Amino acid sequence: MEILELIQSNLLTPIILFFLFGIIAARIKSDLKIPEAISEFLPIYLLAAIGLHGGIEMRNTGFENMLIPMLVAIGLSLLFTLNHYQILRRLGKFNLFDSYALASTYGAVGAVHFSVGLSFLKNQGVTSEGYIAAILAVLEPLAFILAIFMTNMAVSKQIKAKKQSFTDADSTEIDIGLNQTKTKISKVLHESITGKAIVILLGSIVIGYIIGEEGFESIKIVFDDMFTGAIVIFMIEMGIIAGQRLDDIKKVGIFLTAFAIIMPLFNGTIGTLVATALGLSVGGAVMFGLLMASASFIAAPAVLRHAIPQAKPSLYITSALGITFPFNIIVTLPILFTISTFVHNGEGTIDLFNFITKGF
Amino acid sequence: MEILELIQSNLLTPIILFFLFGIIAARIKSDLKIPEAISEFLPIYLLAAIGLHGGIEMRNTGFENMLIPMLVAIGLSLLFTLNHYQILRRLGKFNLFDSYALASTYGAVGAVHFSVGLSFLKNQGVTSEGYIAAILAVLEPLAFILAIFMTNMAVSKQIKAKKQSFTDADSTEIDIGLNQTKTKISKVLHESITGKAIVILLGSIVIGYIIGEEGFESIKIVFDDMFTGAIVIFMIEMGIIAGQRLDDIKKVGIFLTAFAIIMPLFNGTIGTLVATALGLSVGGAVMFGLLMASASFIAAPAVLRHAIPQAKPSLYITSALGITFPFNIIVTLPILFTISTFVHNGEGTIDLFNFITKGF
Amino acid sequence: MEILELIQSNLLTPIILFFLFGIIAARIKSDLKIPEAISEFLPIYLLAAIGLHGGIEMRNTGFENMLIPMLVAIGLSLLFTLNHYQILRRLGKFNLFDSYALASTYGAVGAVHFSVGLSFLKNQGVTSEGYIAAILAVLEPLAFILAIFMTNMAVSKQIKAKKQSFTDADSTEIDIGLNQTKTKISKVLHESITGKAIVILLGSIVIGYIIGEEGFESIKIVFDDMFTGAIVIFMIEMGIIAGQRLDDIKKVGIFLTAFAIIMPLFNGTIGTLVATALGLSVGGAVMFGLLMASASFIAAPAVLRHAIPQAKPSLYITSALGITFPFNIIVTLPILFTISTFVHNGEGTIDLFNFITKGF
């Protein structure tokens, strides 16, 4: 009951309403559109604000305790990515490329999710550990790197298999193919790590840490007070893009639709419980869980289109933006909050930990 | 005397000064320009802010009383549009197409006018009924729809007339022409109603109504506190575009120039008096009058170019933006305010109503 | 010692840190980029804010005392420009075109420098005379006009020399050439004076003067409170562009690199001392000095590319943005502040004046 109320009150916040509004605008084929320059700038702004906020928090509270949650987040992310792959490939019968692309889309993290989560917590009057912004930064490229690595392994194997059944004349070409694959990995790696999202996020965390609250004062109005207003504007555009993609959901199919709803909820719940077990605060556990639940729809295409060009973007973008994102910010977020509040009140952490490890 | 002082003090506000500055910048052929993405974004932002504000007000004050003013506004708008057409066609000797295009440009409403009006009232410390934002939204497509309908009626008549004097061979083509006309009407209708201005305005009104003042708190800085600053930036661009068009005023001619000044003043005065008679507040009557006085220069071209392509945009954009808009925000607005203040102090509403109906 | 501390504390402000961050982002070849529309809009916004602020200050404090500093600034600027030319042409062995282009780049003033300076002072809790914004506006085109004039004089001389050694047939063509040169001067003059930077700056000063603090109230949040935040965003882009140009510094050479560091420091020190002698406040003397120290990297290419197309932009943009700007905001600014504080405490102005004239 409490969850339903929370979902309802969350539904009636400007962020969610403007997102739904964007979807409607797209469905009635309105020409409403946030100009490209603005919608390209907003994620940069949001990540800078998130980073500064995280860095300042880390300066206040220290970041010694950050190592374990960070490593656990990395471990969970990799585990989840592999798990997604198995489910998609075996149960979903997707081809190798789509399976890896989708697995990493859902193993990766989403900065817009994160922004909405922070706003949600602000609204609830709850804070979260600043270092989770750092975890966001570290997780950003992780699932992609894993997926790319695995895909290239698989492709290499295929090529090698072919090689053995060919004459020598062809083998040079295959060697070139193998080499190209390796260059591609290192290139995609570089691109992932120097991608604008990570760079602005990490940079802002460091700067936030250096300047602290005092140095932040002069830019607080832009990078803190305006934060929710900026998200609202961004959510209009996200809604419009999601709305334009709703037709593609048919192509996504029932299996992937179910996956796009159940998987994040599952990952998010695990994440929230694990974070609670690790001692994170109510809000921190929600943000940790949300990271696990989130799917990437801005960074993903940029990386995956180069790394796994054979995979269909209409699958991974549509499911992540059209299904998972709305579901997560409307339903998963309040659920995670309820879970986190529940397990932080009364229940002992050790029991929980047992519960989780069993649940695995 | 009081009016002159008010005009003068209005003239010296940032909004008007930056508009005049923009005109000067354009006249001296400066390369100053607000980047396209910004000047495309600002109307969206302004309409969202207007809508949110209106919606919140409506939640506070209810919207039962809104029906009569809304219907009266619709009636006046249609009446004015027809009146404009008669004047332009008969007295002004404009052709059918230009007459309808101009009639609807001046029968329609302008969102920038509305923004400036709200800021003007804020400056005077006066509030207005929130539901006027809803009237703005409803009036937006109205005059266009009427004008398109009338134009197409006229064109259909012409085509039918031709049909009777032609051989059968041609009549198929004419039938196609008639069908095309009908499709065009329904298409233009759809376009008007799903136009970005209406969509964002209506959406924001609904959202404002849902979230109320409490939900607005987190985005107030962006959608309320920054409002006037944002208008100022937009007014620079409006000034520049108006300034670039000043040369075209010669093409507009003396008749249309006079029309572009007298008509809005007339419509605005009627509007203010009628609104007062309907019981609107001082500020509400000003905004109602301003709606009637305003001409559309952003939405108009988008609709009219498709609906009445034969009409010359250089006429309707230039007169609306280059003459009426500056005149309205500099002169008409203070005049309407003075009238509204005057008729709200002392005079009885019933007398007024008689006066108006007589004046018609 | 105190200087080093000041440099260090200045280094750790968001403005400088985000600039350095931008440089790093560019060096690691990140795809981070502030969208063009935003980075085109920000200088307009910054200049409007500077102008409004200056105009309001001038209304508060009067501008009678502004004439002498203005004339001295003009004189110094011209003197410096000529001095640069001699150094670059004789010692640096640059060709005529590059010498004039560089001389005027460093004789001109930089609006971004100015913004950073204002923020620096704000941070130190120090104010400055509002009329310095007016000096900024007047100096903007000055060095360019001088350089263009000198270049064209030089080119005309060359053409005339050629003319005497040619047959009559060619001389018509040379006459045309001379005429074109003259048209070019008047065109470039017009362009300089109607350039967007000057126009928005002067316009905002006038508007600020007219509206005063009271009229400013409604737009204060946008044009004052958000100022530093906006600079921070702009500095990311400046850092990125500077970082992209770092490779070009090799082309700049040791001589110009030294020039790009020593000259601004020298000019800035002179400027600060002279301003102090003229009775400007601590902050005013810093801003005056910074104007002298600053080099132009946004306005310069637009003017010089037309005026002296033979000069290499890779020289003047790279040295101004890649070397002088970072050096000035990191090192020169704190030094000028220390000097200004020092000479404002105790030392008599007359002594100083002797010192300066001797130092010349």
Added chain:
Amino acid sequence: MKLYNVKMLTITCEILAQENIIEILKKHDITGYTTYEVDGNGERGLRGQGFKNEKNVKVEVIMREEKLPDVVEEISRTLFANFAIVLYVSDVGVLRPEKF
């Protein structure tokens, strides 16, 4: 490398006529095209300053020669009178003629 000769039809017109053109293309079963916003000058004056609606757009369509006359005829009949518009045709070679 075998290149097949096809036609490239380019229409430069005011942005508000873009929809009309794309509809005409659709009517003739052409769904492939490329568009981008441009500025320009012509008989109807300088375009590209002012409101976005007053910009121009270029529509480029690669098509087989057979379809060209009808499309060109309809565009010129319905749009030449009332819109700022320029239309031209050039020759291009493509690899996959079946795409067009």
Added chain:
Amino acid sequence: MKLYNVKMLTITCEILAQENIIEILKKHDITGYTTYEVDGNGERGLRGQGFKNEKNVKVEVIMREEKLPDVVEEISRTLFANFAIVLYVSDVGVLRPEKF
């Protein structure tokens, strides 16, 4: 549908040379042209990053063959030395040759 052969002159150059080109066109009584901003790479290095002034622009001019040599000559004489610039000519067919 009768198409008339005319020439299309395209100049890709740094944005700050656009004005010079349009003046040259005007001098030769050519007022019709289309422009748009582009990025590019060439002898003078990568263009399109950094300040807006460092972008390129394309200027496209449909004109009669007679005017071409003079215009091309003046552009190459006055701009080739100091600006990043590429110029090329192609054949196009138009419906209304009197427009150009």
Added chain:
Amino acid sequence: MKLYNVKMLTITCEILAQENIIEILKKHDITGYTTYEVDGNGERGLRGQGFKNEKNVKVEVIMREEKLPDVVEEISRTLFANFAIVLYVSDVGVLRPEKF
């Protein structure tokens, strides 16, 4: 005015394939090209709405005829299968053939 015949290769493709194309050009020692963002429609649907990464780009390359077949072959082999892409070739005349 002497114009030399060279080829203009134009590739319209999704923006995320631009890098691949420029690399292929580089591999064939071609460093000159011009790029700009466009919208479009084709077999892979409407492009240009939504995220910036879902826009198209046009890459235009002036080159000598000798280089064309190899470049075209590599582009079609590596990119045609997985990307929204259209490629065409036209004839242009240039003044300074040594530039290309």
